[in-house]
């Protein structure tokens with residue numbers, strides 16, 4: 001009888017299968033309802049959980065809140081296609097954490113360098129407000145993604161919800177780690193969490209977050225990496 005050699009295990013595909021939700025992840029009924037409606041209204045949009053965007057072996061992870069309606073929910077790429085994009089990618093490119101020029105288009109989007117970008121909640125929530133249960137339900141995916149980054153040293157959390165998820169996933173204690181722009185928190189495993197206000201259109205319009213304030217977050221992340 002002819003013997004067959006088993007195909008080699010594709011470790012990358014196996015890891016992705018564990019850490020990424022399926023396109024039709026059913027765990028959050030409210031978000032699934034919105035997703036299905038958007039697939040009818042905008043059949044050419046992504047309208048699915050937005051996957052992690054990462055360079056190989058990242059040392060820095062940036063955690064956002066959730067996809068924006070016209071941004072990642074439409075384009076499948078974090079901070080691409082809406083008003084958060086120019087500030088987000090412009091800051092990363094200036095800091096050497098991404099390469100390219102941000103145009104808002106996926107085809108020529110900047111390439112991450114040494115970083116990973118993940119949302120605390122992978123699906124679009126109504127009015128950008130996930131419920132506490134939805135945040136909790138999606139957290140295992142964030143947990144699995146960060147656990148698969150052996151060189152991870154710094155995490156930047158964009159906004160209070162991302163901060164809370166990051167503290168929990170990194171094994172810190174929330175009462176000891178209050179959110180604040182540029183606040184730094186030592187986490188287990190010699191990792192540091194840095195907080196930033198989210199680069200949302202609202203925060204930019206109200207000047208709660210200026211380009212200088214946002215740049216300072218990533219300058220500090222790079223400083224922390226280089227002083228280790």
Ligand code: SF4
Pocket residue numbers: 021025026027028031032049121122123134137138
């Ligand atoms: S938010 Fe996360 S857990 Fe909820 S349906 Fe989307 S991918 Fe699944």
